[in-house]
Amino acid sequence: MKRILSLALTTILATSLLAGCGAKKSDDHLARIKEAGKITIATEGVWAPFTYHDPDTDELVGFDVEVAAAIAEKLGVTPEFKEVAFDGGLTGVSTGTFDMMANGVDVTDERSETFDFTEAYAYDHAVVVTLASNTDIASFDDLKGHTTANSAGSTYEAMGIEYGAAVSNVDTLGETMTLVLNGTVDATINANTSAQDYFNTTGTTELKVAAVDPEVTKYAVPLAKGSDNDSLREAINQAIADLRAEGKLAEISNKYFGADITAE
Structure with a gap:
């Protein structure tokens, strides 16, 4: 009887572990963000008109702030902005402290060795x-x-x-x-x-x-490199494509630049 019970418990434990491993494997970055209901976004808050504080209200505003908030809305989560120095923001994304960064981060070969970038959402010189x-x-x-x-x-x-x-x-x-x-x-x-x-x-x-x-300088969202971010990158790319098709990117750009910098 004890042996049968022991074997039964062993089988149950093994099944639970396998189920747990399966759940963990599917629990990628996007899934964790959706479970938390928020996405943490690194930004400087001192680089107008991309990310800065309104002089009258002190509210965090800017082109990148609104684009990131619109992306978060498409993902179905709340944006949570964290104001940090530029290099600190990039480091935080690479280490997982922040989910993403929105700060006019341009795509370079050197950065692409550390980050997986989304499609570009704006262009500059x-x-x-x-x-x-x-x-x-x-x-x-x-x-x-x-x-x-x-x-x-x-x-x-x-x-x-x-x-x-x-x-x-x-x-x-x-x-x-x-x-x-x-x-x-x-x-x-x-x-x-x-x-x-x-x-x-x-x-x-x-x-x-x-x-x-x-x-041309291409601005995109940097994500920590790795398959854990594959679905998140795809979701952000889809959000950018939808916002561009809807004219929302152009609307935000014209608000802050008086011109559309979202079309190459």
Whole structure:
């Protein structure tokens, strides 16, 4: 009797373990997000007009904020934004601290070694911004031997180093522009959309776009690399496709840029 009971318990335990393993295998990142009912999104909150705080209400707003919220709605979950420095956001995505990042993250070969990117949802160009009176810098190649300011871990920081500039790391777009204005650095490399927004918002005539990178910058959502994110990436890609087809991406873009940057 004891032996029969022991064998029965062993069979039940083995069956439970197999069932448990099967459940765990199907419990990928998207399933866990849906079970939690929310998706955590890393963003800086200091890079207008992509992600920043409304000066009147202090509410977190911006192109990337609204796009990410629209994606979350398509997934059927609540967006939970976490404000962190740019490099901290990327690190957090790679380690699983955040589910995704929405911060004008451009797709590069180097980043693609660490992240699996979704389809692009917006397109831009990198530019060099200098004082309007600067006559030394008229191209990216002219940055060699000069100084720039950019966010740590950004593509723009990498470009500055690539072109031979001495790069200072700062936290916000406003700080980069201030350092150029007061002569602390010679230039900043940034998104053309952000530079133009800064010019329009501040009304400054002391700065100019000195050079434009002809290569298109593709903004996409970075996810931690691995099969655990396959279904999440597919779901976000579908959400982006639906938002584009519905005209929602263009609507959000026109709201913040006065133009549609969501079509290549």
